[in-house]
Amino acid sequence: MAADPATPSTALITNDIVLFGLVAATLAAVFWTASRPSGPWKRFYTYVPALLLCYFIPGIYNTVGLIEGSASALYNPVASRVLLPAALVLLTLTIDLRGVLRLGPKLLLMYIGASITVMIGAFAAFWIMGLLHPETVAGDTWAGMATLAGSWIGGGANMVAMKEVFAVDETTFGQFVVVDVGVGYVWMAVLIFLAGRAAKIDARSGADTRAIEDLKTRLASYQAEHERVTSLTDLMLIVGIAFGAVGLSHAIAGPASAWFGANVGWARQVSLHEPFVWVVVLSTLIGLALSFTRVRTLDGAGASKIGTLLLYILIACIGMQMDIFALADRPWLFLLGLIWISIHIALLWALGKALRVPFFYFAMGSQSNIGGPASAPVVASVFHPSLAPVGALLGALGYATGTVLAYLVGIGLRAMAGQ
Numbered sequence: 144m145a146a147d148p149a150t151p152s153t154a155l156i157t158n159d160i161v162l163f164g165l166v167a168a169t170l171a172a173v174f175w176t177a178s179r180p181s182g183p184w185k186r187f188y189t190y191v192p193a194l195l196l197c198y199f200i201p202g203i204y205n206t207v208g209l210i211e212g213s214a215s216a217l218y219n220p221v222a223s224r225v226l227l228p229a230a231l232v233l234l235t236l237t238i239d240l241r242g243v244l245r246l247g248p249k250l251l252l253m254y255i256g257a258s259i260t261v262m263i264g265a266f267a268a269f270w271i272m273g274l275l276h277p278e279t280v281a282g283d284t285w286a287g288m289a290t291l292a293g294s295w296i297g298g299g300a301n302m303v304a305m306k307e308v309f310a311v312d313e314t315t316f317g318q319f320v321v322v323d324v325g326v327g328y329v330w331m332a333v334l335i336f337l338a339g340r341a342a343k344i345d346a347r348s349g350a351d352t353r354a355i356e357d358l359k360t361r362l363a364s365y366q367a368e369h370e371r372v373t374s375l376t377d378l379m380l381i382v383g384i385a386f387g388a389v390g391l392s393h394a395i396a397g398p399a400s401a402w403f404g405a406n407v408g409w410a411r412q413v414s415l416h417e418p419f420v421w422v423v424v425l426s427t428l429i430g431l432a433l434s435f436t437r438v439r440t441l442d443g444a445g446a447s448k449i450g451t452l453l454l455y456i457l458i459a460c461i462g463m464q465m466d467i468f469a470l471a472d473r474p475w476l477f478l479l480g481l482i483w484i485s486i487h488i489a490l491l492w493a494l495g496k497a498l499r500v501p502f503f504y505f506a507m508g509s510q511s512n513i514g515g516p517a518s519a520p521v522v523a524s525v526f527h528p529s530l531a532p533v534g535a536l537l538g539a540l541g542y543a544t545g546t547v548l549a550y551l552v553g554i555g556l557r558a559m560a561g562q
Contacts, residue, residue: 154211162215166459169200195324197455201463212463222460223307226453228392228426229385230300233450234542235430237442247354249500253508254537256494258548261295261512264486265552269559272479279475285560286311287319289553294323297545298515299454304423305549317465318476326480327513331522334506338525341502350501369443377444388429396421423546431543511537
């Protein structure tokens with residue numbers, strides 16, 4: 144919620160231009176130190192994810208009074224209404240649905256199964272915590288879980304989209320970001336550890352691994368085909384398509400939301416009377432439609448990297464509205480997250496056993512959902528460097544499905560919470 148404009152800010156920095164410069168410099172410092180190949184920074188980032196710092200350092204600025212994030216326009220409207228839908232367009236247009244389908248039906252089944260088990264885990268964890276510790280699932284916990292579902296099915300952009308759709312306050316959102324990073328990165332570490340033992344796991348399960356060898360050859364060729372030196376024209380096209388789609392989405396969202404709100408009785412039950420819901424959905428659909436055209440080749444010029452850049456600016460702008468000390472108020476949320484992801488793991492493992500898939504398929508199905516395109520390639524590359532694009536492709540697919548599926552999770556959890 145924005146601060147009362149009649150109340151003067153006591154923060155040291157109140158100019159949004161200066162504040163944006165601080166955010167940009169902070170992100171640059173985090174990524175530069177995280178890229179160090181050796182030394183103390185290398186050891187530090189082994190245990191502390193860069194994503195967490197991009198969120199928490201601006202939160203520290205806000206907590207100590209250096210800035211007052213709630214009084215800034217950087218998050219709303221700049222980041223949430225402009226940068227978020229632009230990121231959705233750029234991250235979705237890079238999807239190669241045909242390529243994903245060629246990877247084999249069992250891998251796709253594991254991906255779909257992972258999405259479904261994340262959804263089942265959300266409802267089951269909410270019910271179990273309601274029995275163990277009802278206070279944990281009281282209030283707006285259901286809405287925070289919807290944002291986490293967005294991240295665990297899609298990615299950061301979907302998580303932020305759910306924050307806006309369900310009007311999740313910054314503190315609750317921040318708490319679930321901590322759960323996301325804490326629980327999600329522990330699971331990624333487990334998968335990386337088990338990847339070194341994949342041969343033994345597959346031998347024990349009797350899985351057929353021949354398809355993986357075919358994947359290595361095909362994906363290495365695909366990656367080499369689309370790489371190119373980025374030109375100024377490429378960058379202009381990427382920016383023009385992204386923000387042109389944002390403008391078109393906003394132009395349609397206003398009249399569409401007004402018409403649905405006035406003429407469709409059930410529209411308010413599924414938030415179709417909210418313009419921002421339409422902006423998110425339309426941006427995703429535009430990106431998905433573009434993925435079937437030659438526009439998708441712009442990923443070779445850095446479209447997804449620019450989308451990720453916009454996403455990190457957005458994450459920092461959210462973080463600068465948060466009070467860090469409030470995150471210690473609800474430690475039971477970590478147990479909620481552990482129950483949730485444990486149910487996902489158990490159900491997906493059972494599906495993998497039934498399909499007799501290689502461990503790589505299980506790892507990719509899970510991590511492409513839980514970790515998304517940022518970390519799924521990391522896990523895939525542990526199996527073989529040429530398999531990293533598999534994680535990127537499946538992780539990017541989550542951007543197209545994460546918003547819709549997380550929205551369904553949020554609607555269901557809201558009903559379970561009686562709100």
